[in-house]
Amino acid sequence: MTNDKLHRAVQIIKEAEVFIITAGAGMGVDSGLPDFRGNHGFWNAYPAYNRLGLSFSECATPMHFIKDPHFAWGFYGHRTNLYRDTTPHEGFQIIKKWIERNGADYFVVTSNVDGQFQKAGYDEDRMYEVHGSIHWLQCQARCHDKIWHNDEVFRIDETTMHAGDPLPECKVCGKVCRPNILMFGDYAWLHDRTLAQNNSFNQFLKQNSCRRIVVIEMGAGEAIPTIRKISERTGGLEHSTVIRINPREPRISSPHISMTCGALVGLKQIDDAISFDQVNETLV
């Protein structure tokens, strides 16, 4: 990254009145979460599925909750445990520090279902989880429209990736329930919670559209471009600039800024430059 680009990123962050944080799967990598990109990444994280010859999209379908719920919860129970046990990396705190220092407002948009922003102390009411959250459950048969907290305990046999009994059930119809997240080929996802979050986000943008906005996008790839599109749309507002941090697909047109690196490295680089700037200001 050129000094000029870094200097601009520093200025934009120092002057921002509103932070829109947009995150894709790459955001979790620095916390030690597996990267499901391509079969290689997925099978590295889950060798059992490699042995079974199943890709991520073949594991992440609602069909398994009907045909083999122990197998289905083997996958989602393992991920629930993993996300509960993970500590969000320092980058989450760096952005929070910038927001607090500026006295700025913020909103988080994420395609991750892992709840890591809430875990890092971000406000549940400033969250738009576009694919839902693994920490909420719903009936697999949609016998009713309520969702509820995932407080279940999962024990997984990591050789077979099957979950042990008891499996969580819908209290109304007694069928095994499922996480409230959008899967592949999914016609049963209850999207009311995500829709309400989307409405809050749109309302937030409307109220803040004239202020100085920085969009910080991290680890959002082109394969499922939902997050990138939201970043670019928000970056199209009058006083809004996107900082796209991505090690593989960093491209974005000027005046937006791209950084070819992982989330934590990029955020630290900017934060170090801000600190350096402040030291210089003090000396002056």
Ligand SMILES: [Zn+2]
């Ligand atoms: Zn039910």
